[in-house]
Amino acid sequence: MSNLPRIDGSAAWAQLSPEQQADIGAIAIELVAAWACDDQLQEAAQPRDELIQEIADLSEAYARAAGYCDAEMISALQDAVVDALPREIFFEGEVARIPSRLGPICRRCGCTEYDGCEGGCSWAEDDLCTACTDSRRHVFVSADAARAVDARAPALNRLGEAIFECTGCGSVTTDPQRDADLYRRAGHISCCPERHMVPLRIRWSFVAAPMRFRELDPDAEVAP
Ligand SMILES: [Zn+2]
Ligand SMILES: [Zn+2]
Ligand SMILES: [Zn+2]
Numbered sequence: 001m002s003n004l005p006r007i008d009g010s011a012a013w014a015q016l017s018p019e020q021q022a023d024i025g026a027i028a029i030e031l032v033a034a035w036a037c038d039d040q041l042q043e044a045a046q047p048r049d050e051l052i053q054e055i056a057d058l059s060e061a062y063a064r065a066a067g068y069c070d071a072e073m074i075s076a077l078q079d080a081v082v083d084a085l086p087r088e089i090f091f092e093g094e095v096a097r098i099p100s101r102l103g104p105i106c107r108r109c110g111c112t113e114y115d116g117c118e119g120g121c122s123w124a125e126d127d128l129c130t131a132c133t134d135s136r137r138h139v140f141v142s143a144d145a146a147r148a149v150d151a152r153a154p155a156l157n158r159l160g161e162a163i164f165e166c167t168g169c170g171s172v173t174t175d176p177q178r179d180a181d182l183y184r185r186a187g188h189i190s191c192c193p194e195r196h197m198v199p200l201r202i203r204w205s206f207v208a209a210p211m212r213f214r215e216l217d218p219d220a221e222v223a224p
Contacts, residue, residue: 004107005092008100012089020084027080031073037066042175044182060186064171067179071163071172071200108132168194 013021041063082090090097098105103113106129111117121131161174169192173179176197183190 004105005095005097006100007090007097010100012085015089016084020080024077024080024084027073027077031070031077034070034073038070038174041067041182042178060183060188063179063182063186064191067173068171106132163200164197165200166191166194167196167198168192172200173197 016024044063104123104127105112106121107127109117109129109132111121111129111131117129117131119131121129124130124133163172163174164176165172171179171191180190
């Protein structure tokens, strides 16, 4: 196996008190809920007549709170986790640990199960991909990695979109134009008189796959 520093989230979880687990678990669930709010706003901005009426009827107050809540949940989760666990859990020396759930990582190019090499690759060894077994050395730097080393890069949401913040009222969005359209539809001019959108800069960026909710099993027993 490679020597890249990894974090085992299950082992870290086991170090938490029941109260800390309850707190962090609840925030994680609400963060997913916040992403659902954000997805819904994106949907409302699509000009497709059948779907949007119910969402377009939502108030400006809803749009503002729903658009902002993921930023709040992200920082709540970050604070709760960072307060509960020592730094060594997250860093080996000065190097941040890579989550174990990413699975195997190619020791030469850093490709992983769902981030394969151009042209495709598979595992030649536990930590070496087939694209790296031939003699031609290839080095691949993803856009995310390039942004990560650029300290001036704006904060990104899980879809890799830049997040913008209004310096007037603090509302945040990935799409200032879409929000302006929503405000106009609700009969308002903008979020506030000082509306001025600038890229938001936070410490960590978040990129993940689109959410897929699990269907409830209709035959499952419901607790009384
Ligand atoms: Zn490789
Ligand atoms: Zn590869
Ligand atoms: Zn504003």
